[in-house]
Amino acid sequence: MTAKIIDGKLFAENLRGAITGHVARLKSEHGITPGLAVVIVGEDPASQVYVSNKAKQTAEVGMNSFKHELPADTSEADLLALVEKLNAHPAVHGILVQLPLPGHIDTTKVIETIDPAKDVDCFTPANVGKVQIGLPGPVSCTPLGCLMLLRDHFAGDLTGKHAVILGRSNLVGKPMAQLLLRDNCTVTVAHSNTQNLADVVRQADIVVAAVGRPEMVRGDWLKPGAVVIDVGINRVPAPEKGEGKTKLVGDVAYAEAAEVASAITPVPGGVGPMTIACLLANTITTASLINGLVPPSDLTA
Numbered sequence: 001m002t003a004k005i006i007d008g009k010l011f012a013e014n015l016r017g018a019i020t021g022h023v024a025r026l027k028s029e030h031g032i033t034p035g036l037a038v039v040i041v042g043e044d045p046a047s048q049v050y051v052s053n054k055a056k057q058t059a060e061v062g063m064n065s066f067k068h069e070l071p072a073d074t075s076e077a078d079l080l081a082l083v084e085k086l087n088a089h090p091a092v093h094g095i096l097v098q099l100p101l102p103g104h105i106d107t108t109k110v111i112e113t114i115d116p117a118k119d120v121d122c123f124t125p126a127n128v129g130k131v132q133i134g135l136p137g138p139v140s141c142t143p144l145g146c147l148m149l150l151r152d153h154f155a156g157d158l159t160g161k162h163a164v165i166l167g168r169s170n171l172v173g174k175p176m177a178q179l180l181l182r183d184n185c186t187v188t189v190a191h192s193n194t195q196n197l198a199d200v201v202r203q204a205d206i207v208v209a210a211v212g213r214p215e216m217v218r219g220d221w222l223k224p225g226a227v228v229i230d231v232g233i234n235r236v237p238a239p240e241k242g243e244g245k246t247k248l249v250g251d252v253a254y255a256e257a258a259e260v261a262s263a264i265t266p267v268p269g270g271v272g273p274m275t276i277a278c279l280l281a282n283t284i285t286t287a288s289l290i291n292g293l294v295p296p297s298d299l300t301a
């Protein structure tokens with residue numbers, strides 16, 4: 001079998017098209033221009049590229065983009081003060097503080113200072129709780145992107161599928177489990193202490209790999225016909241491209257897996273672009289809720 005490639009880049013482009021329409025409608029019918037503020041502390045080049053991409057796409061869909069670039073030695077108090085200012089700013093409907101933060105800043109404290117109404121990452125305890133009980137609000141971007149890809153692949157019905165999630169992080173594994181439960185999957189969350197991991201994964205109709213270990217999931221770990229969502233984005237040396245060169249690989253050994261799976265997301269071009277598109281989707285959701293409007297159903301879980 002050669003797997004169908006699940007094209008997250010194309011799906012994300014189409015999603016941004018839909019988002020552009022929602023932005024236009026919020027403007028023309030309600031006089032609201034959704035605004036997303038992105039805060040970055042320090043000069044990590046990868047984070048900078050990534051934040052610039054977000055800002056560019058935010059503007060492309062017609063939203064206001066506010067970028068705050070702070071030096072690496074910014075104090076925790078100054079960062080908290082900026083977050084409070086953005087919480088109070090009426091043109092800002094979404095706040096994203098790029099992680100990781102420098103070591104001298106308490107990340108939990110910063111996240112808990114973000115107004116949950118503007119928490120487009122869905123990192124605050126209030127929003128994590130809402131996802132768990134199915135209340136409207138933003139949904140963790142990467143899991144939401146994975147869910148959209150899976151719903152599209154299975155024509156909207158995931159009922160009864162056995163989903164095995166590798167990784168139990170607050171960012172991906174745990175919210176992914178909640179969303180797949182809502183869609184009537186049988187969910188197994190495997191992690192670094194799971195025994196006989198390959199045997200567990202071999203039971204899966206759906207595999208979501210989010211462990212951050214390059215090419216850990218092998219082709220022979222998969223049940224023939226499984227659908228594989230690879231969340232990993234690992235930069236590894238690529239001597240075949242020349243000395244000192246690198247490439248991106250996922251948490252799944254793609255070439256092997258594509259021989260066994262029925263469908264698989266590539267890296268790059270799979271889940272990554274969906275994460276950013278879902279950030280924009282969440283900004284529509286928060287801008288709607290802040291203004292007492294029902295968020296568009298095509299942008300949320």
Ligand SMILES: Nc1nc(=O)c2c([nH]1)NC[C@@H]1CN(c3ccc(C(=O)N[C@@H](CCC(=O)O)C(=O)O)cc3)C=[N+]21
Nearest residue numbers: 096097098099100121233268269270271272273275276
């Ligand atoms: N508050 C916060 N929220 C985040 O959502 C967040 C964060 N901090 N810190 C960093 C991570 C990382 N992350 C990525 C999203 C998309 C791609 C992406 O689009 N990747 C492209 C490839 C990019 C490349 O070529 O390097 C792809 O997979 O095709 C990558 C990484 C969001 N993060």
Ligand SMILES: [Mg+2]
Nearest residue numbers: 167168191192
């Ligand atoms: Mg783990």
